[in-house]
Amino acid sequence: MSHAVTILAVPRHYPLDVAIPEHVLTRHPAYRVTVCRDAAGLETADTVIVPGYDEPHRPVPGELLDGLRHAYRRGARIVAVCTGVFAVADAGLLDGRQATTHWRYASQLRELHPRVTVLENRLLHTDGTILTSAGATGGIDVCLAMIRDDFGAHAADAAAKEVVFTLVRGPDEPQFTDAPAGDRASLRATREWVIDRLAEPITVDAMARASHLSRRTFIRRFTQESGMPPMRWVILQRLYAARRLLETSDWPVERVAGASGFGTAANLRAVFRRELGVTPSAHRTTAETAR
Structure with missing residues (x-):
């Protein structure tokens, strides 16, 4: 089974948040991973990953938000890493839903998007077909969660071993203590x-x-x-x-x-x-x- 994953390199994106999912997911042969900078790259994606980006209070281009909405409506899974959640929220996809992000930006997300229930200090969260996660190594956690959902726990174990990461952390664990x-x-x-x-x-x-x-x-x-x-x-x-x-x-x-x-x-x-x-x-x- 082939699964198309598109990483949407939004303006001001963090290179690490693009590199981590590209590195982790390409380790599984069923994923076809591409990186794009425009909405056209989302048209055939089964999963769209939005990496974190600097100054998330500044809007991303409207055509990218339209692309996210279209991908979601046709059934694509939407994954936000770190501040990538702001773009997903700007697209209106998180209204009435729960989401998490890097702890430093939780208050800002709540202020800008009062219709989103922001979960404090949560490693990652799944609400329907939308996954949100913390930043940095939280990107690894969300990739492993994707692999586990798509191909099972054994495949996630193998991917974690390949990137020298532990699966002991669960989605409800805090980002820090x-x-x-x-x-x-x-x-x-x-x-x-x-x-x-x-x-x-x-x-x-x-x-x-x-x-x-x-x-x-x-x-x-x-x-x-x-x-x-x-x-x-x-x-x-x-x-x-x-x-x-x-x-x-x-x-x-x-x-x-x-x-x-x-x-x-x-x-x-x-x-x-x-x-x-x-x-x-x-x-x-x-x-x-x-x-």
């Missing part, structure tokens, strides 16, 4: 400890002990760093693990459920329906079709 560096390092080690033991029973108390912190302190620091409560994070990691197993093995659903920590096939099916809106078997079929 005010916790001391030592605390962040210890909780990173704890998260890796959990990932190595997903098939085993995992409790908040066990995670706190592994972090050498009291339960209360652990919950506070973990939520501050990851953007979600500890057990919510564990469920998502188990979900990622189950997705990978469904995509890369012929194991029955019951075995996948046990290996990923859900225990039973019924529990796994319930989580899949709640989080992804599909059954494990349907996810496996979709992943096989994508390959």
Whole structure:
């Protein structure tokens, strides 16, 4: 399956925000990545990526906004990196939606576009077919999220390994944390400890002990760093693990459920329906079709 990705190099764009998606996405053979500077380049794109740009309060050319609107109306996915969200908002595509951006520009986005619900300090966010993300390395996160959605968790793992990046970060994680560096390092080690033991029973108390912190302190620091409560994070990691197993093995659903920590096939099916809106078997079929 071929997927056309067009990076719209808007005026005053940050070169890094163009280079990162071009570098990451071309590592997957199904993506055809091009860079354009005018609306004509958007006409056949399956995904349009708008990189961040300087002075986002200044409007981009109207023809580019028209191109974004047209691409969205015909079903293209729109991805904004960093301040690229301002162009998407200027096109009216974010009215009534949630979005994120680099923390430095969140207040400005809210002021200029009051009809957009701006999520503070969020790594990336998906609202329908529009993805918004933080800047700099947040561009890598959004590319990996695209690969995971298009071709599965296993493909995203491979892409992350290729660019020497970790998939431990989730979309709800903050862009930054005010916790001391030592605390962040210890909780990173704890998260890796959990990932190595997903098939085993995992409790908040066990995670706190592994972090050498009291339960209360652990919950506070973990939520501050990851953007979600500890057990919510564990469920998502188990979900990622189950997705990978469904995509890369012929194991029955019951075995996948046990290996990923859900225990039973019924529990796994319930989580899949709640989080992804599909059954494990349907996810496996979709992943096989994508390959």
